[in-house]
Amino acid sequence: MTLTPANPAFAARLSALLPEGVLRQPEPRHLEEPRGRYQGQAGLLALPQTVEQVSTLLREANAARVPVVPYGGGTGLVGGQVMPDGPAPLLLSLERMTAIRAVHRQENVIIAEAGAILADVQAAAQAADRLFPLSLAAEGSARIGGNLSTNAGGVNVLRYGNARDLCLGLEAVLPSGEVWHGLSRLRKDNTGYDLKNLLIGAEGTLGVITAAALKLSPVPAGQGTALFTVKDPEAAIALLALARDQAGEAVNAFELIHQQGLEFLAETQPQVRQPFAPAPEWSVLIEFGLPRGLDPETALAELFTAAEQAGLAEDGVIAQSEAQRQALWSLREHIPVANKAIGAISSHDISVPISEIPAFIERGHEAVAALGAFRINCFGHLGDGNLHYNVFPPKGRKREDYDHMRGAVKEAVHELVHTFGGSFSAEHGVGRMKTGDLERYGDPVKLAAMRAIKQALDPNGIMNPGAVLRAV
Amino acid sequence: MTLTPANPAFAARLSALLPEGVLRQPEPRHLEEPRGRYQGQAGLLALPQTVEQVSTLLREANAARVPVVPYGGGTGLVGGQVMPDGPAPLLLSLERMTAIRAVHRQENVIIAEAGAILADVQAAAQAADRLFPLSLAAEGSARIGGNLSTNAGGVNVLRYGNARDLCLGLEAVLPSGEVWHGLSRLRKDNTGYDLKNLLIGAEGTLGVITAAALKLSPVPAGQGTALFTVKDPEAAIALLALARDQAGEAVNAFELIHQQGLEFLAETQPQVRQPFAPAPEWSVLIEFGLPRGLDPETALAELFTAAEQAGLAEDGVIAQSEAQRQALWSLREHIPVANKAIGAISSHDISVPISEIPAFIERGHEAVAALGAFRINCFGHLGDGNLHYNVFPPKGRKREDYDHMRGAVKEAVHELVHTFGGSFSAEHGVGRMKTGDLERYGDPVKLAAMRAIKQALDPNGIMNPGAVLRAV
Numbered sequence: 001m002t003l004t005p006a007n008p009a010f011a012a013r014l015s016a017l018l019p020e021g022v023l024r025q026p027e028p029r030h031l032e033e034p035r036g037r038y039q040g041q042a043g044l045l046a047l048p049q050t051v052e053q054v055s056t057l058l059r060e061a062n063a064a065r066v067p068v069v070p071y072g073g074g075t076g077l078v079g080g081q082v083m084p085d086g087p088a089p090l091l092l093s094l095e096r097m098t099a100i101r102a103v104h105r106q107e108n109v110i111i112a113e114a115g116a117i118l119a120d121v122q123a124a125a126q127a128a129d130r131l132f133p134l135s136l137a138a139e140g141s142a143r144i145g146g147n148l149s150t151n152a153g154g155v156n157v158l159r160y161g162n163a164r165d166l167c168l169g170l171e172a173v174l175p176s177g178e179v180w181h182g183l184s185r186l187r188k189d190n191t192g193y194d195l196k197n198l199l200i201g202a203e204g205t206l207g208v209i210t211a212a213a214l215k216l217s218p219v220p221a222g223q224g225t226a227l228f229t230v231k232d233p234e235a236a237i238a239l240l241a242l243a244r245d246q247a248g249e250a251v252n253a254f255e256l257i258h259q260q261g262l263e264f265l266a267e268t269q270p271q272v273r274q275p276f277a278p279a280p281e282w283s284v285l286i287e288f289g290l291p292r293g294l295d296p297e298t299a300l301a302e303l304f305t306a307a308e309q310a311g312l313a314e315d316g317v318i319a320q321s322e323a324q325r326q327a328l329w330s331l332r333e334h335i336p337v338a339n340k341a342i343g344a345i346s347s348h349d350i351s352v353p354i355s356e357i358p359a360f361i362e363r364g365h366e367a368v369a370a371l372g373a374f375r376i377n378c379f380g381h382l383g384d385g386n387l388h389y390n391v392f393p394p395k396g397r398k399r400e401d402y403d404h405m406r407g408a409v410k411e412a413v414h415e416l417v418h419t420f421g422g423s424f425s426a427e428h429g430v431g432r433m434k435t436g437d438l439e440r441y442g443d444p445v446k447l448a449a450m451r452a453i454k455q456a457l458d459p460n461g462i463m464n465p466g467a468v469l470r471a472v
Numbered sequence: 473m474t475l476t477p478a479n480p481a482f483a484a485r486l487s488a489l490l491p492e493g494v495l496r497q498p499e500p501r502h503l504e505e506p507r508g509r510y511q512g513q514a515g516l517l518a519l520p521q522t523v524e525q526v527s528t529l530l531r532e533a534n535a536a537r538v539p540v541v542p543y544g545g546g547t548g549l550v551g552g553q554v555m556p557d558g559p560a561p562l563l564l565s566l567e568r569m570t571a572i573r574a575v576h577r578q579e580n581v582i583i584a585e586a587g588a589i590l591a592d593v594q595a596a597a598q599a600a601d602r603l604f605p606l607s608l609a610a611e612g613s614a615r616i617g618g619n620l621s622t623n624a625g626g627v628n629v630l631r632y633g634n635a636r637d638l639c640l641g642l643e644a645v646l647p648s649g650e651v652w653h654g655l656s657r658l659r660k661d662n663t664g665y666d667l668k669n670l671l672i673g674a675e676g677t678l679g680v681i682t683a684a685a686l687k688l689s690p691v692p693a694g695q696g697t698a699l700f701t702v703k704d705p706e707a708a709i710a711l712l713a714l715a716r717d718q719a720g721e722a723v724n725a726f727e728l729i730h731q732q733g734l735e736f737l738a739e740t741q742p743q744v745r746q747p748f749a750p751a752p753e754w755s756v757l758i759e760f761g762l763p764r765g766l767d768p769e770t771a772l773a774e775l776f777t778a779a780e781q782a783g784l785a786e787d788g789v790i791a792q793s794e795a796q797r798q799a800l801w802s803l804r805e806h807i808p809v810a811n812k813a814i815g816a817i818s819s820h821d822i823s824v825p826i827s828e829i830p831a832f833i834e835r836g837h838e839a840v841a842a843l844g845a846f847r848i849n850c851f852g853h854l855g856d857g858n859l860h861y862n863v864f865p866p867k868g869r870k871r872e873d874y875d876h877m878r879g880a881v882k883e884a885v886h887e888l889v890h891t892f893g894g895s896f897s898a899e900h901g902v903g904r905m906k907t908g909d910l911e912r913y914g915d916p917v918k919l920a921a922m923r924a925i926k927q928a929l930d931p932n933g934i935m936n937p938g939a940v941l942r943a944v
Contacts, residue, residue, distance in 0.1 A: 197669035
């Protein structure tokens with residue numbers, strides 16, 4: 001199927017159908033992405049304000065065979081939001097559709113338009129004394145439509161699930177321009193195929209999400225945060241099991257931290273206070289969110305006592321104030337900042353079955369060491385089996401010196417992940433960066449089914465071409 | 473597409489490819505369903521023992537254009553498991569694939585074959601000191617593959633979600649006979665379209681689930697159950713919100729009970745002890761599952777005090793022993809038994825947005841009263857917005873006297889549900905019984921997308937023809 005560019009004739013046809021101000025020239029920010037690997041083409045920018053305008057845009061693009069790239073907050077890390085080659089696309093940004101359409105407090109439901117900033121959705125929930133638990137580093141600029149299209153993860157997945165698990169219903173425009181009115185507030189509705197979950201995580205290749213009905217949760221009565229040092233990842237996993245035996249689902253977050261990350265922090269972010277000196281080889285950040293009647297500090301102290309007795313924890317600090325709690329989280333949240341300052345040769349957002357983590361880390365160390373004297377910062381959402389596994393140059397060297405090694409490092413890590421039954425993209429998605437990995441490691445039967453579904457719902461192939469599935 | 477029957481020539485071809493004992497003649501139990509509305513055709517029965525055998529069966533059926541009806545525990549209530557007309561099908565029962573392949577205790581994961589009985593999956597979890605929370609009346613005979621194919625609900629959805637929310641990965645055979653090896657234990661894996669959720673709830677029309685990786689939960693340290701009387705459904709909803717303010721996600725179940733159900737119980741199940749006399753117009757069964765350190769009886773007593781002060785609860789009993797807890801649940805679980813003994817003209821498994829429930833119940837009463845002096849038993853999973861709304865003949869009359877009214881009653885109820893933005897099938901699915909409702913009330917854009925997906929994945933239309941989507 002040959003696509004045609006969003007040329008002046010197409011722009012003219014659209015502008016006759018749409019109010020003034022919808023069609024624009026893209027700004028530089030629309031054509032860049034955080035890792036600087038892809039540069040978008042100028043093309044045409046549309047900033048619709050209503051679902052009807054999105055419908056018009058897709059209908060016309062489909063008729064003219066013009067590629068469409070849906071655009072959220074632009075924070076994606078795998079190039080899903082920029083189309084660097086092929087016919088210049090229609091860039092469809094939802095940034096003017098930001099309304100919180102409704103908060104149904106009694107139902108624990110919020111209805112947000114796709115362009116709403118994640119932090120604004122969280123704030124609207126908070127204003128109703130409810131929690132919208134999706135939380136990630138980019139929450140100040142990521143938009144909920146993009147979070148859903150990429151099935152975003154973050155730090156609260158352990159307790160509350162991924163973006164997919166927080167969504168009850170969608171309003172979406174299919175490639176034909178037809179609008180699916182699926183903005184259901186129902187907790188149970190078994191009437192046909194799960195179109196909602198098909199669009200979630202499809203990274204804009206099957207349609208455009210324009211609004212979502214999202215689940216809210218009660219705000220835990222008390223939150224407590226602690227940092228425990230552990231001997232090794234095996235002890236960390238046993239500690240997680242112990243924490244769950246004691247606190248059930250109240251374990252909000254369980255984040256693994258490696259010495260390497262703390263050393264990068266000390267080097268590049270000296271303002272971030274570190275509780276332990278010297279930096280422990282392994283530590284875990286634990287957060288409890290407990291119901292009324294239970295004191296988080298006490299519960300964490302009990303966990304530490306039990307963990308120490310079981311030989312699982314060696315040292316620990318438990319935040320005694322909100323400021324201390326924030327300080328511990330700040331430590332965790334600055335690790336990616338430090339990583340960026342150091343500059344990784346190759347970064348990996350991977351997952352393996354939780355009980356395989358210790359063996360994976362050991363084998364990963366060997367595999368990377370075989371390629372060179374690199375430094376590894378392996379950290380992240382241990383409770384979800386999701387590790388950020390980043391490989392850095394030796395001290396005193398620059399990432400640029402190892403550009404030629406990036407492919408080999410990536411391949412070594414991804415091959416190992418595959419051996420362990422893991423995923424080469426736990427939470428960032430496929431985008432354009434990982435289409436080759438998907439072809440290499442994805443189940444071939446699933447891939448064929450995906451291609452058949454893409455062909456069925458987007459027969460002209462206009463939606464985000466080149467993302468997730470490469471043109472064949 | 474013309475389908476051909478599972479005739480002797482087809483049986484002969486299959487038997488050359490499969491071990492002895494796989495092909496059988498269906499027993500009567502395979503051709504019946506609980507409500508007695510559909511009678512299956514004799515056809516051919518296959519009882520495969522391995523996924524490879526399922527693959528052979530589907531590949532051959534697809535090549536020969538023979539319809540295939542996947543069969544779990546046979547407990548479905550909408551005729552999804554029997555094909556009453558058209559060419560005699562291959563009935564594919566998973567009843568010999570019942571293995572619990574693995575329990576990954578540390579990961580909170582269990583791997584079960586599709587034919588495993590739900591109660592056996594629960595027991596295997598319990599043996600590992602974990603909870604598999606899917607729980608429903610038919611759990612002693614329903615099989616997990618069927619539970620997933622129909623996205624089963626039950627009494628713990630409020631806290632733990634539907635079957636879909638409890639599944640991490642699937643092994644499934646697509647209509648071509650190809651095996652999708654998607655039995656992932658990963659909590660996070662963003663690598664392509666969500667084929668898992670597409671198969672879940674597709675009622676066997678897109679493929680056959682042969683095994684599943686399922687999520688386990690910690691067993692709550694303490695469980696407590698209470699029955700409170702409330703003035704009306706509005707008070708019940710406010711009480712639910714209060715319970716969640718106090719106990720967070722620890723509210724396992726919140727079941728609405730109407731006087732009519734208690735009267736049916738007294739009439740037909742006099743052995744079931746009733747705590748209140750006379751039967752209250754409205755009551756709610758509440759279950760808390762609390763973490764270590766909190767006492768369920770105390771928490772429920774605090775809830776009652778707060779509810780009484782707020783004018784939400786009038787009277788209450790709190791179970792003081794496991795026997796009393798079981799007795800309260802027995803009350804709830806015998807209501808469907810009593811309903812069956814009385815005999816409904818029409819039964820409805822509906823959901824509406826939770827805050828619309830009071831208005832729906834009021835308008836439903838009016839709509840049914842306009843058709844006759846019928847009795848209504850409206851009860852069920854209030855916390856999920858899922859009501860079982862059953863309409864019965866006047867006292868002293870039989871359901872058979874009103875067979876001619878069934879259509880009108882159903883239409884009145886489903887029209888009203890639609891007006892309230894609800895679902896005509898909250899947890900039972902579409903099957904063959906509700907295909908007309910799906911065409912009438914389903915979103916037309918979603919329906920067209922469903923047809924396109926069906927055509928893409930099952931181009932010959934062999935999978936469970938007539939279920940979910942009528943042949944067009």
